[in-house]
Amino acid sequence: MNKKHSALKISLIAVVFGLLLGFLVVLITGRSPMDMLYAFIRSLTGYNLAKPDKPINLMYVFNWLLEAMPIILTGLSVGFAYRTGLFNIGGEGQFMVGSTAASFVALTINMPLVPHIILCLVVGMLAGALWGFIPGFLKAYHNINEVVVCIMLNYIGLFFSNYLVRTFLEIDPNTNARTVAFPITAVLPKVTDMTASQFNYGFVLVVLCLVMYWFILEKTTFGYSLRATGFNSEAARFAGMKVKRNTVYSMMIAGALSGAAGAIVVLGVFKYGRIFTLFDNYGFDGISVALVGAANAVGIALSGLLFALLKSGGNNLQLFNIPKEISQLIQAAIIFFVAIQYGVILMLNKFDGFKLKLKGGKKA
Amino acid sequence: MKKLLVLLLTSVLALSLVACSNKKTTTEDTTANTEGQTPAEEIKIGFVTDIGGIDDKSFNQTSYEGIKKAADELENVTYAYLQSSQAADYTPNLNSYAEEEVDLLVAAGFLFSDAVSEVVKSYPEQKVLIIDVNWLEGENLQQAVFAEHEGSFLVGVAAGLTAKNAGKTAVGFVIGQESVTMEKFWAGYQQGVWAVYPECEIFYDNADDFGSPEKGKTLAAKQYNAGAYIVYHAAGGTGNGVIAEAAERRQAGEDVWVIGVDTDQYEYGKYGNEGKSAVLTSMLKRVDTASYNAVKAIADGTFKGGVVTYALKDGGVGIPKENPNLAPEVVAEVDAWTQKIVNGEVTVNETAVKDDSRIK
Numbered sequence: 001m002n003k004k005h006s007a008l009k010i011s012l013i014a015v016v017f018g019l020l021l022g023f024l025v026v027l028i029t030g031r032s033p034m035d036m037l038y039a040f041i042r043s044l045t046g047y048n049l050a051k052p053d054k055p056i057n058l059m060y061v062f063n064w065l066l067e068a069m070p071i072i073l074t075g076l077s078v079g080f081a082y083r084t085g086l087f088n089i090g091g092e093g094q095f096m097v098g099s100t101a102a103s104f105v106a107l108t109i110n111m112p113l114v115p116h117i118i119l120c121l122v123v124g125m126l127a128g129a130l131w132g133f134i135p136g137f138l139k140a141y142h143n144i145n146e147v148v149v150c151i152m153l154n155y156i157g158l159f160f161s162n163y164l165v166r167t168f169l170e171i172d173p174n175t176n177a178r179t180v181a182f183p184i185t186a187v188l189p190k191v192t193d194m195t196a197s198q199f200n201y202g203f204v205l206v207v208l209c210l211v212m213y214w215f216i217l218e219k220t221t222f223g224y225s226l227r228a229t230g231f232n233s234e235a236a237r238f239a240g241m242k243v244k245r246n247t248v249y250s251m252m253i254a255g256a257l258s259g260a261a262g263a264i265v266v267l268g269v270f271k272y273g274r275i276f277t278l279f280d281n282y283g284f285d286g287i288s289v290a291l292v293g294a295a296n297a298v299g300i301a302l303s304g305l306l307f308a309l310l311k312s313g314g315n316n317l318q319l320f321n322i323p324k325e326i327s328q329l330i331q332a333a334i335i336f337f338v339a340i341q342y343g344v345i346l347m348l349n350k351f352d353g354f355k356l357k358l359k360g361g362k363k364a
Numbered sequence: 365m366k367k368l369l370v371l372l373l374t375s376v377l378a379l380s381l382v383a384c385s386n387k388k389t390t391t392e393d394t395t396a397n398t399e400g401q402t403p404a405e406e407i408k409i410g411f412v413t414d415i416g417g418i419d420d421k422s423f424n425q426t427s428y429e430g431i432k433k434a435a436d437e438l439e440n441v442t443y444a445y446l447q448s449s450q451a452a453d454y455t456p457n458l459n460s461y462a463e464e465e466v467d468l469l470v471a472a473g474f475l476f477s478d479a480v481s482e483v484v485k486s487y488p489e490q491k492v493l494i495i496d497v498n499w500l501e502g503e504n505l506q507q508a509v510f511a512e513h514e515g516s517f518l519v520g521v522a523a524g525l526t527a528k529n530a531g532k533t534a535v536g537f538v539i540g541q542e543s544v545t546m547e548k549f550w551a552g553y554q555q556g557v558w559a560v561y562p563e564c565e566i567f568y569d570n571a572d573d574f575g576s577p578e579k580g581k582t583l584a585a586k587q588y589n590a591g592a593y594i595v596y597h598a599a600g601g602t603g604n605g606v607i608a609e610a611a612e613r614r615q616a617g618e619d620v621w622v623i624g625v626d627t628d629q630y631e632y633g634k635y636g637n638e639g640k641s642a643v644l645t646s647m648l649k650r651v652d653t654a655s656y657n658a659v660k661a662i663a664d665g666t667f668k669g670g671v672v673t674y675a676l677k678d679g680g681v682g683i684p685k686e687n688p689n690l691a692p693e694v695v696a697e698v699d700a701w702t703q704k705i706v707n708g709e710v711t712v713n714e715t716a717v718k719d720d721s722r723i724k
Contacts, residue, residue: 057463059459059460059463060460063456063459066456067456173543173544174474174477174497174499174544175474175475175477175543176541176542176543177474177475178478196455196459196462196463196482196483196486196487197456197459198455198456198482265452269452269455270451270452270478271478272478274451277575278415280450280451280452281450311449312456314449315446315448315449315453315456315457315460316460318444318445318446318447319444319446319460319461319464321444324447324449
């Protein structure tokens with residue numbers, strides 16, 4: 001395979017194609033693609049081009065960043081497992097147990113602000129790690145497909161969380177559908193009171209996780225052996241690496257990252273323990289983010305921001321009378337174009353051949 | 365090669381930009397025209413839905429219909445909605461409308477209670493209507509609740525009388541979840557049944573789930589097998605299973621009935637080819653009345669914060685106008701009880717009797 005066309009290039013092409021397709025559909029359905037552009041630009045900059053007289057409104061920018069936080073984390077989660085040759089489709093379950101564990105610490109332990117928050121986050125990550133440990137362990141020592149176990153654990157995570165919350169936590173009597181509010185010591189504080197957005201200090205954890213992700217995978221022996229396992233587990237085993245142990249650790253780290261996403265959402269956005277009715281799809285969004293981000297730290301950060309822009313911009317689209325499904329369509333198209341990357345590479349190679357011919361022609 | 369690709373993409377992009385910028389100017393022209401024709405100040409209504417959207421056959425849809433109806437009657441009202449993709453979107457979406465300075469922000473259902481309380485804190489001036497919530501605070505926040513016990517009383521009367529006339533000894537009730545609001549359904553129903561048929565037994569089952577038709581079906585089967593003639597459900601999606609069980613039994617020739625909730629559920633209970641329905645009647649909760657009234661109040665400047673209760677006398681609850689399965693004398697009796705409640709002759713309790721030998 002020609003290495004010249006990097007993953008980054010393919011992702012960029014996919015994004016451009018996806019956006020173009022979105023433009024086209026908006027155009028065909030008789031709406032204004034300019035409005036679509038305005039909606040995304042407003043999320044990106046806070047500036048509303050449709051009403052240029054209004055000042056910049058940073059709320060939309062903060063909402064975009066807020067949306068990006070959990071999906072970057074679940075993206076890292078999927079990416080980390082992927083680099084070790086595993087497919088972590090259990091982000092959803094890890095997200096929910098992380099969220100529930102954080103709620104338990106928030107509601108049952110009395111502590112001052114900063115340590116309380118940190119403990120909530122740590123316990124949320126540990127719970128996620130436990131949820132990642134199960135498929136990792138079963139894969140490593142019993143050769144049970146992690147995909148199947150992960151999918152089942154998503155549902156177990158959902159119902160088990162709900163059972164624990166309903167049984168052991170104090171339920172809000174008004175709604176009977178959530179716990180009472182967290183004490184102020186367990187709420188991730190807003191970064192700024194300038195806008196009504198709930199953008200909070202959870203972003204610090206996201207940045208930390210991004211740096212750690214890069215550092216572990218690229219700069220440590222452990223990361224090297226993980227990647228070697230991902231490339232060829234038989235060869236890695238032959239080279240004396242602990243493939244089984246790596247599999248378990250990798251899934252645990254992946255689980256912890258999704259658990260962290262669950263914790264920051266529940267502590268920063270909801271501020272009460274949730275009883276889940278459905279999946280929130282953060283874990284599944286993580287798959288797209290990791291795929292488009294080519295499972296490396298910078299790529300995941302960028303693609304997380306992109307998907308968050310499409311999501312929060314998607315909500316904004318409706319303010320411009322464009323259905324939010326358009327943004328889902330763009331997301332789907334981007335994933336589609338990344339998924340057919342070999343086709344894209346083939347096309348690029350053809351182009352290269354074409355160019356070479358042109359050059360050759362000139363020389364002659 | 366790179367340059368070629370870039371050139372290609374930019375040209376496509378530029379083309380589409382040109383195409384749409386033309387379009388944009390035309391739409392702007394038309395809006396400018398209409399603005400010129402109607403000097404009345406435009407009133408903007410923003411409605412935020414949960415993930416169900418405005419066609420959920422339930423709360424969102426009914427609330428939206430109320431807004432639409434008011435907007436059709438009033439010329440200067442425009443409305444739009446934001447559908448949320450996930451629970452975390454509620455607050456950002458409400459905030460977006462607040463930033464757009466809509467004249468009224470509408471959210472339907474207790475799912476929005478936390479998001480609305482945040483929005484009310486961030487934008488104290490914003491006028492907001494929330495439906496089915498009465499525990500929040502906010503000067504410009506109107507909280508609409510319904511006298512479900514009064515409506516349930518009426519369907520209780522209908523159930524009791526129908527069972528008595530058929531010589532049956534028991535009716536049933538399936539609840540979606542036990543809470544203060546849900547108890548009002550149960551309280552009204554038992555009072556209604558016993559008001560006209562004091563010896564009647566009532567089966568009571570809690571599905572503890574609003575979204576599980578299978579559970580509803582199982583519980584309904586249990587109650588029908590135990591001899592319930594009519595089952596009233598206050599269980600949302602779970603209730604669809606109750607209705608399905610009744611329809612199947614009627615299809616098989618059994619004589620049983622079901623009572624719907626929130627909207628006229630007659631259509632959902634249809635079975636066979638003759639268009640017959642297993643739904644005896646439904647307890648209507650006129651969510652649309654709440655949103656309709658709020659929009660009207662915004663238009664004539666009378667909108668007020670606080671809790672607004674839509675009782676039987678306000679048309680907030682009741683039974684449908686058409687009840688093809690209800691005997692005329694039963695309808696007459698229900699109407700008579702309606703009058704008594706409206707006059708204040710009869711007061712319906714909001715709390716249910718729990719330990720009574722007639723409850724099974």
